[in-house]
Amino acid sequence: MSRIFNHPVLEIQSRQSFEIYVDGISVIAYEGETVAATLLANGIRAFRRTRKFNEPRGVFCGIGHCADCIIEVDSIPNVRACITIVHPGMIVNTQKNN
Amino acid sequence: MQEYDVIIVGAGPAGLGASIEARKFGARVLLLDENGRPGGQLYKQIHKFFGSSDHYAGIRGFKIGEVLLQTAKDLGVELQLNTKVWGIFPDLSITAVYCGKSLRCRAKIIILATGASENALGFPGCTLPGVMTAGAVQTLVNVQHVLPAENYVMIGSGNVGLIVSYQLLQAGANVKAVLEASSSISGYGVHASKIKRAGIPIRLRYTVKRAIGRNSLEAVEIVRLDECFNAIANTEETIECDGLCLAVGLSPRIDLAVLSKCKMLYSTFLGGVLPWHNEDMETSHPNILIAGDLAGIEEASTALDEGRLAGLRAANKIGLCASNTYIEQKSVIINRLVSLRDGPFGERRRFAKASIWRNL
Numbered sequence: 001m002s003r004i005f006n007h008p009v010l011e012i013q014s015r016q017s018f019e020i021y022v023d024g025i026s027v028i029a030y031e032g033e034t035v036a037a038t039l040l041a042n043g044i045r046a047f048r049r050t051r052k053f054n055e056p057r058g059v060f061c062g063i064g065h066c067a068d069c070i071i072e073v074d075s076i077p078n079v080r081a082c083i084t085i086v087h088p089g090m091i092v093n094t095q096k097n098n
Numbered sequence: 099m100q101e102y103d104v105i106i107v108g109a110g111p112a113g114l115g116a117s118i119e120a121r122k123f124g125a126r127v128l129l130l131d132e133n134g135r136p137g138g139q140l141y142k143q144i145h146k147f148f149g150s151s152d153h154y155a156g157i158r159g160f161k162i163g164e165v166l167l168q169t170a171k172d173l174g175v176e177l178q179l180n181t182k183v184w185g186i187f188p189d190l191s192i193t194a195v196y197c198g199k200s201l202r203c204r205a206k207i208i209i210l211a212t213g214a215s216e217n218a219l220g221f222p223g224c225t226l227p228g229v230m231t232a233g234a235v236q237t238l239v240n241v242q243h244v245l246p247a248e249n250y251v252m253i254g255s256g257n258v259g260l261i262v263s264y265q266l267l268q269a270g271a272n273v274k275a276v277l278e279a280s281s282s283i284s285g286y287g288v289h290a291s292k293i294k295r296a297g298i299p300i301r302l303r304y305t306v307k308r309a310i311g312r313n314s315l316e317a318v319e320i321v322r323l324d325e326c327f328n329a330i331a332n333t334e335e336t337i338e339c340d341g342l343c344l345a346v347g348l349s350p351r352i353d354l355a356v357l358s359k360c361k362m363l364y365s366t367f368l369g370g371v372l373p374w375h376n377e378d379m380e381t382s383h384p385n386i387l388i389a390g391d392l393a394g395i396e397e398a399s400t401a402l403d404e405g406r407l408a409g410l411r412a413a414n415k416i417g418l419c420a421s422n423t424y425i426e427q428k429s430v431i432i433n434r435l436v437s438l439r440d441g442p443f444g445e446r447r448r449f450a451k452a453s454i455w456r457n458l
Contacts, residue, residue: 033243040238046227063234
């Protein structure tokens, strides 16, 4: 889990960075990236635990179709992390019960 | 309610191609896409495409998407992104959600170019974080510039599996193996060669038995298969990895076609259930046309040309394109499609397509 800064084909442009909060801890996010990307770049892969068996879940389809990556964003639960763009000061909480 | 000549659902290569052709004849075209950026799967493709100059050979996928988009915009195609079409009605209106608001509009002709979705695979541990589709990895790496893991196992040696494996290498990741359940590599030789040259073993007749890990993926247990795809006892091997990619096929996204009661059929070689259509891209519904992966899983170049056919036919049906012009331009595109569906890989698709066209 890491950011890509060098690539033989892709032009990796520099972007503004800012803080968002994940479970109360401040992490660095880059302008224009998705919540899923920020979490993965910061080593967080389990975005929630399932209600019945408490199993960890995270990104699966990556394009907003499967809803496996849902997480709480700015007090709204079940937000698809893979298609939601971060903003400065965003408050993200992993979900314990869904 | 806003009325258009043509509404196109999906702004990948098929939808973009259709919008350009229809607009050239002066049709009022509305092009919609659920994503925030058009181009479908093109904008994630960093490899150079091959084919002819009509298919932008030698140009990287994401650049092709940009060129098509600019052409559509320059022609005056109305484009609305972040718009998810959820309904289609007998009066030929569509309903969509855009930023939490509802949108409804109507057209004389609707072109569905909704593409495909990736297949999933079920096995113990398949829900562990770190197990994701090849497309998800491709999006994270090529669009978000993030590597979700360091060491990967890829399931599936079709073009998606091979290409994404190579893209992972380009991004600095390690691919430990590509697993292929059948006895031969599914994708093109040119892609397979790149993988082999990089030293990635392609394990034929292997599949995943289970994914192992506590809070996320830590290893994968693979098992050998016989000719009937049954697991052979005592052939298990464990590969340590934190990324497992599923590249196990694509299926046409048929929801809107089903909703509008288009006749459907099953095609083994084109991805499963899809709408019946003829060579002109017409469905069993008089005012609905389809194009691209929705009409059968192929590739971007065929999607683009099918989109062009659909756009052309739409213009012809509403009287903006005269019959002789239609027949002339259609035959140029059809010839290109025939050559795209040439060779050992294309042959199967060509026969599969032909048997659909005759099936009504």
